[in-house]
Amino acid sequence: AQRVTQPEKLLSVFKGAPVELKCNYSYSGSPELFWYVQYSRQRLQLLLRHISRESIKGFTADLNKGETSFHLKKPFAQEEDSAMYYCALFLNYGQNFVFGPGTRLSVLP
């Protein structure tokens, strides 16, 4: 079955430290992966998607098909990065989206 796992429910780092939010997926097809973010009292919004190969707010994510991972990274965390982060997989078959359980990132001053 198609699945997205995010092993950490909560990740705390200090301001200026590197951060890596882990995401692993299981899917037999060609994966299309996304990171969504929800800041406090705001709506869920797209952060980045692997097909765009972009860097948003200093975050990057590389698709590693061998390890079936799509980890989100930022070299220097900022307090405003504190939020809930969801990794999501789009399934071409069935036109379905599968979200992971989410990781709450807390950036400490």
Place this chain on the structure above:
Amino acid sequence: DAGVTQSPTHLIKTRGQHVTLRCSPISGHKSVSWYQQVLGQGPQFIFQYYEKEERGRGNFPDRFSARQFPNYSSELNVNALLLGDSALYLCASSLGGIAKNIQYFGAGTRLSVL
């Protein structure tokens, strides 16, 4: 532009009742998707509608149904409510298909089933 709007914001129902949730997409967006988010979990995909046709369906029972109107607004209907249907229901709109186009989410409707 107000973004994606959902109504009502909160709803309390009892088991066995029926509920209708409504979503208005961003102007110009032709696709609407519905998600269920149970407390402490990620959103679960329920339906996608594009150009008034169902284009995707998640693993939900037939008690869940939806439709999209000519103005691209959408309704999600849930029959025979169960306690487990208590959740935040999110609507998202996009210009087109949900893989290639950015989804913009509404604030959600919080449904409590007693």
